Amino acid sequence: MxxxxxxxxxxxxxxxxxxxxxxxxxxxxxxxxxKKRLQEEMESPRQRRRPILWPVIASIAAMFLIFVLSTSLLFRNDDLAGSNQAELDREQFTMEDELPEIVLEENQSTTQDQLFTNEIKIADAALRTAIYEEDLAGNEFTLTLNVPDEMFQNAIPVSVIVQDIEGRTWLDQYIDVMNGINEEELGLAEYYPLNGTFTLTDAGSVSLNLNSNHTYTMGTAGETMFFKSLDALKYQGIAEVHLFENFEPGIQLHHEDEKLTVYSIRPTQNTGYLLYETDRQVFLTPSPNSYETIGESFQEMKTGIEKNELAPSIPDFVDFKIIHENPDTLSLSFSPTTEFPDDRSFVYMIEAILLTAKEFGFQYVHFNNIGMDHFQDFDFTKPVHVPVAPNRIQLTLQ
Amino acid sequence: MDSVFEEIYEKYHQDIFQFLFYLVRDRHKAEDLTQEVYIRVMKSIDRFENRSSLKTWILSIARNVAIDQFRKEKNKRNIPFSQFDWKNIDFADHQKLPEEIAVQNERIRLLFRCLKMCTVDQQTVLIARFIQDLSIAETAEILGWTESKVKTTQHRALKRLKKFMEAASEKEGGHHE
Incomplete structure (x- = not known):
């Protein structure tokens, strides 16, 4: 042929x-x-309610990690395999410098594409990926969506900077972003807009009326992702979502008997940030696991979660310990002999630590003995403010 | 025999099966997953309340069943587009094809292989629209998307399919010349 x-x-x-x-x-x-399978299911006691199962798994994992921590594996001083691992990690973390020709071709939108899509470019001038207070002008604020990866395993927060527009609420603009985002350009699953209507109720809560043909509660993966998508509203200061289905209060969940009328969003979720790589870029992505202490999350950030395709955000050879925690500031101290990865991976590591600290309720992280005063826009001579929102993308709404 | 089962079997069985076959690309898996669709439908039929049409409701359950299956299969992730090795793209016939496809002509076999290069969402749209011959509105109901989102995804899917089909035919042309 x-x-x-x-x-x-x-x-x-x-x-x-x-x-x-x-x-x-x-x-x-x-x-x-x-019939056979239905009978088998009826005969074997089924774990009906995930909310019961998950805390059990989390507790077992937490106990295991406490054991691991107590044996001081986390902040060990000896680093025998360090340099070999450094090579491996360098290879792993520097793959996105060049994109093959085909991607450039793909970005040359056709006329039809321009009708449908919005231009999204990755903010790549600097290595920092998150949005920081100093990135925002007086009339600007951020909006964050949690977008599923293609296998619906991870909810990846992506954030845009928007300007205050007179007569339009943050929610109006949030809906614009949901309508305008091109998930495929990011290498993620098509998900937004949600199949329903949001309205502002009062400060701190919104209501969401799902259309009668929504499919969010038909399977475990879909249901979990739906709630993760609502979790992103924490970045807008929302603590509760009042749920309706075809204007009736409450939504019927997959494995629950009672309808859920109010979904509560935790402002901090005690999760570490790891690296999820799509064909276009690397996203700092929250772990599916919550931990009691930030030290446990740091440990997970060093090992990664293979099942979820989340790579470590802290190279194994980086040696640091927590020296002080107060309600506002987390202080870390790096070993004088520790090695650091290449620039890009170094920035991923710093940002992953900052975003994780934010998830544990800290405002600042003090990086002691990090061997430099400044790097990119980070000033390590004083505590570094945690980012406003993770994974900045640029979205031009038409 | 259960009346719900009977009604769904008579009206939609082959649609469910074919939809799943093209998504999971394997007869045996499609058989298993079709059973799972029946189980989920029979458990939640009382919640149907004439949402959309029964057919799209059932197919949306089938899609969810397939997604749950993909999650179970670790290595099912799509090949990242930018990392795809275009020079050594392997479309040779030794890749295992389902028997039903293997007996088809060269273009159909090629299309079946290239379909896999699309994202799961793109594949779903192509299967629903052109293999199952569903309308944009019906496809939107299955996916829980707006119609414009279906149109966009369809357009991107065809564009991606075109790239892979052309790359593959060039590669195979190179072999023969």
């Missing part, structure tokens, strides 16, 4: 020519299998 050009019409025609695939089993056979 020589090189062929395919028009969209050709492809549509070809797709329609795909063979009809039929289940060759008989109705009785299928019914028998379904």
């Amino acid at each position: 020589s090189k062929k050009q395919f028009s969209e019409k050709d492809l549509q025609r070809l797709l329609r020519e795909m063979p009809l695939i039929e289940d060759q089993r008989s109705k009785d056979e299928v019914f028998h299998m379904v």
Whole structure:
């Protein structure tokens, strides 16, 4: 076959020519299998309520980590395998310097694309990925959405800077962002806008009326992601979402008997930040696990979570310890002999630590003995303010 | 036999099965997942309340069942677009194809392979729109999206499919010349 050009019409025609695939089993056979599985489910006690299961898993994990911490693995001074690991991590963390030609081609939007999509460019001039107070002019603020990755395993917070517009609330602009975001450009799953209508109720809460054809509560993955998408409202200071389904109070969850009428959002979720890589960029992404102490989260940030495709954000060879915690400031001290990764990975590490500190309620992190006074826009001579929001993206709303 | 089962089987069984087959690309998996769809439908049919159409409601459950399955399979993640090795793209026939596809002509086999290069959402839209012959509105109901989102995704999916189809035909052309 020589090189062929395919028009969209050709492809549509070809797709329609795909063979009809039929289940060759008989109705009785299928019914028998379904009945058998239903019976098996009824006979074996099922974990109906995840909210009961998760704390148990979290406690076991926490106990295990406390044990690990008590054996001082976390802040060890000896670092025998350090340099080899450094090489590995350098390779792992410097892959996004060049994008192959095909991506550039992809970014040359066609006319039709421009009709549908908004231009999103990654803020890449500086290495910092989050949004900091000093990035915001007086009339600017941030809006953050949690966007699922393609496998619906992680909810990745992405943030935009918007300006106050007279006569428009933050929620109006939030809805604009939900309508305008192009998740595929980011290498994430198509998810927004949500299939429903948000309204402001009072300070600190919003209501969400889901349309009758929504599909958020039909499966475990979808339901978990729906609530994670609401969790992003914490960045806007929202603590509660009043839920409606076709104007009736409450939504019926997959595995619950009672309807849920109010979803409460925790302002801090005690999670570490790790690295999730798409084909376009690396996102600092919260762990699915919450921990009692920030030390436990730091440990997880060094190991990564393979199951969720979350890479470590703190290279294993970086040696530091927590020297002081007060309600506002977390103080870390780096070992004089510790090595640091390349610039980009170094910034990911600093930002991951700052975002994690924010999730544990800290305002500042003091990086002691880090071997430099300044790096990029970080001033390490004094406590560094935690970011306003993670993973800045640029979104031009049309 | 359960009346709910019977009604769904008569009206939608082959639709469910075909939709899942093209999503998971394997007859046996599609068989298992079809059963799971029945179980979820039978458990929640009382919540249906004529939301959308019964068919799109069931297919949206099928989509969720497939997504749950993908999550279970660790290595099911799509190949990152930027890291794709275009020079050594492997479309040779030794890749295992389901029997139903393997017996088809070259273009159909190629299309089936290239379909996999699209994201899961893009594949869902292409399967719903062109293989299952559903409307934009029906596809939007299955995905819980707006119609404009379906149109955008369809456009991007076809664009991506085109790139892979052309790259593959060039590569195979190179082999023969």
